[in-house]
Amino acid sequence: MLVCDDQALVRTGFVTIIDAQPDLEVVGACGDGRAAVDLARRLRPDVVVMDVRMPVLDGIEATRLLAGVGVPDPVKVLVVTTFNLDEHVYAALRAGASGFLLKDAPIEQLLGGIRTVSSGSALLAPEVTRQLVGRYASRISPPDETPQESALTPRELEVLRLVAGGLSNSEIAAELVLSVETVKTYVSRILTKLDLRDRVQVVVYAYRKGLVV
Structure with missing residues (x-):
């Protein structure tokens, strides 16, 4: 796994939680989207845990570069954000993310989400799916x-x-x-x-x- 979040405490917490699992391993961590793209292309992690709002390059554009349409050998991206109705999250899904979770989700849900995305499935946080997609889907042809x-x-x-x-x-x-x-x-x-x-x-x-x- 690669963890990308601009908040050091959040980033460290995710790394500690993920690395404690016998079937998961963090191969890298960073604090901006540009670094996430560079590390993901070099390390080829199974999943990138990506924040949305970050410096240098935001999580949406980083996701598009890693998992967007036409990207050769795309990387799976799981967006983890504090904004359950933020239009940027929906944009990240359109950019190619395999799903999203909220940062206040239980640890078990985060770990389960990583495993789900890693297995090739997509994941949507059930508690916000209807509001999020219902609000923005009509804008997309x-x-x-x-x-x-x-x-x-x-x-x-x-x-x-x-x-x-x-x-x-x-x-x-x-x-x-x-x-x-x-x-x-x-x-x-x-x-x-x-x-x-x-x-x-x-x-x-x-x-x-x-x-x-």
Whole structure:
């Protein structure tokens, strides 16, 4: 992991918490976005834990340089911020971040978020998903030639709406009385049919298309 935060106490705290885990290791830490880009390109961490507001280069632009569209061999970025309704967070997700969490989230949620993003999945803080995406998704045009939701089966459409509501795979499984593996299959099919990258884009798509309110 690479930790990037301009507040030394926060940065040190994250490093200490992450390094205490037997399955996680911090390979570097820095206090500005430019340094994050340089270190990430050199060290190739599994995940960059990125703050949004930083000097030299902010977390949004750093994320775009590391994980944006067209970036070869992109790095996974988890945005961790104090601003749960800040437009900059949404911009970071659009820039290519795999998800975000709030800095006041429980330690277990932070560690779980890092593991989730590292595994290739996307993560949205459930408590702010609806407000954040609902507020800003209408400003963004959908990708060109994006297939319509009519390509989805009724069950896939149901799963899409639950994903957009911020539910995890296990929560969706409980809601629909399905196995977690079956839910994963449905999510994978949704991503393929709609030509979307991850759950973050599923949420944006759902709000943009008016599938959830």
